[in-house]
Amino acid sequence: MISAKLYIQGEWRESESDRRGERYNPAHLEELVGTYEVATIQETEEAVLSASKALKRWKMKAGPERGEYLFKAAQLLEHNGKELACLITSEVGKPFGEAMGEVKRGVALLRYYAGEGMRALGEVYPASDGPSLLYSNRVPLGVVGIITPWNFPVAIPLWKIAPALIYGNTVIWKPAEHSSLTAYRLMQLLEQAGFPPGVIQFVTGIGSEVGHTVINHPSINGISFTGSNHVGKQIAKAAVERGVKYQLEMGGKNPTIVAADAHLEQAAEMTVSAAMRFSGQKCTATSRVIVERAVLEPFTKLLVDKVKGIKVSDPMQADCFLGPVVHPSAQADILSAIQQGVNEGARIRAGGSLSSELSEGCYVNPTVLDHVKPDSDLARKEIFGPVLAIIPADDFQHAIAIANDSQYGLSAAIFTSDIDRMLSFLKHIEAGLIKVNGETAGVEPHAPFGGMKQSSSHSREQGRAAIEFYTSVQTIVISPAGKSLEEAEA
Template sequence: MPRTYGNFIDGEWTESRSGETFDVTSPASAGETVSSHPASSREDVEAAVDAAVAAQGEWESTPGPSRGAILTKAGSLLADRKDEATELLVREEGKTRSEAAGEVQRAIDIFHYYGAKARDLGGVTKSASGPDKDLYTKREPLGTVALITPWNYPIAIPVWKLAPALAAGNTVVLKPASEAPSVVSLVFECLEAAGLPAGVANVVTGSGSDVGGPLVSSDRVDGVSFTGSTEVGTMVAETAAEDLKRVQCEMGGKNPTVVMPSADIEEAAKTIGVGAFGTTGQSCTATSRAIVHEAVYDEFVAAITEYANSLVVGDGLDDPDMGPHVSESELSSTLEYIDIGRSEGTLECGGSRLSNDDYDDGYFVEPTVFSGVENDARIAQEEIFGPVLAVVEAESFDDALSLANDVDYGLSASIITQDLTEGKRFVNDVEAGVAKINEKTTGLELHVPFGGYKDSSTNTYREQGDAGLDFFSSVKTIYENY
């Protein structure tokens, strides 16, 4: 039986002022309705902002350790409901059960991390230039912040914005993606049960035009954190800049992994395969380009084709190797790029929508590999957001590095090599916010900064770790003469 959820505004679960709703269906079986949510309006956004602004003073004055205790308790309550959250995420977004469980665990860990970090929120003391003077800084929250989050990591990304915002003393209005909003509601149930005061955190569901736009443009919102496409993120940043809001946008990627002759090619194919086809390629850090030295190019193409052909695709509840696309529109976009790729390279494997009794009702596509792709091809330059890998040939290390950088994005990049000099040169010179040696481009530690270069980011503030707290805090410098 599908569950009906509400907005969470000022500590109460409510319907939209319009009374309208939208349904979320399973990507593995489009006829199955998973949940129903409010199709909210500007009036709902204004009510949520009202509540957040009214709660700001009391929450800011709450001691950091007390704020942290609520976050830690919310993490523990989420851990108690991990199996429930995992299954809900699979049914809404389509991830495999293993992928979903890992994402839920990350959200739990983030709550515990920022619950502890809330104790460390202070300033620094500096030596004054004269006697009888004190000179020091203190951190203060921005105020009320808007969080706009995507569907591809529907619990981890909301929590990695929400937890540092609350730890720093901000109040929040969060708009989750409409494709998979239920796990966010579950998170807010945990925060409510953990004792979060009414109005401190609010969630409003609905479309980008009806909820996201009014939220970003509100003159009572002091900061905006967005994750999504470069096109939308650019509009968010421009709107936020009109009244000088602090803004942070993490956006698209076209992430390369370079393979050098010293690499173990079977291991390289596995590493790149996991990065390319894990989460159905629906990750901003997914490996979408393999840039391979000519000396091992043919061997690598054979190995990655074998790997892709070995993957089992199916309903995420059965925990296969790869689940479906999240929606019909995402599947259609991937299939369009595959059609483009047929004229830009050689199709080694995949390339079709899966269809039979097990697949007809879902948004399933085969893992797809193209070889012989030039780096200026559309499938090597444009973000596909699906399980499609373009394999590009390089003449040398310098050529591979140049190809890796010859793209508008700069989010994540890696190299597979046993040559220390190549590895060090690559991470120093690649134009990406995340650089790795002998690892896949996906996968992030929660206690270090995350963000991109070029069109992958607004290049303002990073997320996660101490950087997450930096975005949600202002620093005041205090001079005391006595």
Template structure:
């Protein structure tokens, strides 16, 4: 019998009032059931919000260092469970063990970071205009927040939303993605073991329409933080806006890496390959466009095609170079985009098919694909694929490369490979993205600096991570003290 996982509400592990559950299966072997989860209702969600609201005052008035102690203890527990969490993440989401282990460590580091940040929360003191007066600000928790997270980083993203929310004194309801909710459940289990008071953090699984929709429009929720697709994020933001609820949405990307003539082409191939095909291309920051100067275009295309063809595909638990897609629908979407690219006139250099053989029959596997001869007006150059597909575009100048890079609706992450310092600086000035990198892949983020996008990649209201991660979860009160 597969393990049955319950919701976590008001410090108790409870079943949904619906009495129904859904299965989560291993994307590398769909005969392997990772667990059964609650198909929760709006009533279940209301109960979780109510528990969070009831717990808010006590948690908000708990001294910051004490809140930090709970986060630090959570990090210690997660560290003890690192190997188990890594294997669980791989089984439910499909990442290789190396990729999953890195993500679990990131969640641990995030909790340690915000455990210390809980001590620093305060305000600023300013010089008043008059005498016998003090003028200062206080940072106060927002209240009760809803956290809606995706499947592609199923422990890191819940961690980078939950940890700052709790550090700042908020209570929370977490709704993880249904494709990969297990490691988030274990995160709540660690918080419970660490001594988090009842009701401060709650966990509810179920559909986006039933649970996510209820959270986004709930009158008792003071803030909604969402990560996922642009289409869903737009709906979430609009629902929250009806009540003037504070909202933060980080969404899709169509991230470019520009390769200039001064670049070491072999190094550029490695940078682009890692950004495009790591985590099976299932990252909002994945490189999906290589914009290459004509002087090195042919050499780059040959190199990146060889790179993609050499990638070992297999079950994440065997720690290959690349694991499967998370679901059949994600696999089908990737295959469809490869077909669209060739129908639009692009050249399929390698990959883009399901690998053959018994080892791949029960999983959602796809060969990493490289398509060349792409122009900026093609769908493969404009739409987010969310799979291991790289479109290669040719340009004749630096100016043209920036124009092409910016010629999309998204603006999340972008990079350039160059040895020209002027190009590097000009790129970071002119690129329309929230993250700009030089001689580095588009994926990979430091946890102590802000993260977020421009244009359709974000509501561009608040950033996540670092000090900025606390801004969303706090309000500022200005105090005029006369005596």
């Protein structure tokens, strides 16, 4: 059993609060995976101040030197990948194969940002007076508060922490309570990479205490958050009041359009994958499939048959496609959302219930509903579970209108073999991540990621785009000393 600790001022410690959280395996609820410390407000404040002190030396290190720490962390993560993937599966229920994929993505992220330490940070411009040197430079924000979710407990922290560090910031990291043990093990690997004391602080605990302290502390210069819209809006208000940078990635109600000319087998296969893998607990998972009426009946049959063929199984099994959801409360919320859909007139075509064979865990059978109205809660509210709503569209333009009729705009996909439909979709769809003949879920680690509308603060994470958030731009002019313009030109 894991006993996770706090990491403050370069030391592992137990909290003075005498409170500990518990994490149970969502596949086997009687199995206690481990416990984690619940930090106090005072300990969180101490962590922030420690990060402030460490900033002075860390930001003075050259980019290549900072990169060496990230390269070392990548090696350690790769070497310990299987162990960490097992912990992800035990703590949040992600199928082991997907957990291994996430760890590999974490390795790639660390290596990518390690290489960023060798890249230019600014640009040189022509000065109008000739002799002067005019250029821009990027400098770190300072201390960055990073608050991460449980569904990608390795990849999302690393695509925030790695760029923050390579660009010279120090970090205080508060993970979601549901993934505190995985976060602790990842933090152990980062510590083994040799980062100087204070550069990364790690505090677990209650969001209303630890998270609130991080968000509102005067020494925090930037906040990067992935999670719910409710919390994201609170962070935005607090950041605006203090005049600090913030970066939010929040909810999604991601549509897939199946056009009349689509390859239906491909569309059904990839829509099921996007909707059901990791039990739909991805912010980019497909939750609405909008189908032109011309192909509604054959596509629905294909989709329902594929979903009925999904085997719900223990996430540690090598061939697991769909395991449990993260927690009993999530299980209850998903079932409630399905029932609400039925109350609104939707029809269950597959699933809609708990797994009868795996009653010891938080399992929900993969669910498909049709006769879904575009303005119903089922079509508008994020469910975060293995639930897919089929919505008919009269024609292609109607399908785009339904897809855009949402407060969210994270990801969207279309299946079509018609170039005109594809181009029209690309022009009119309101989403930050767009796929043609592909899943709504998934993006390359070196490409920018983020949403539109209420899904994001309109900033972008990952890839080179991360430099925009984690640095500030300085414009610098150097002119000749002690000379007039004429003398300098001579």
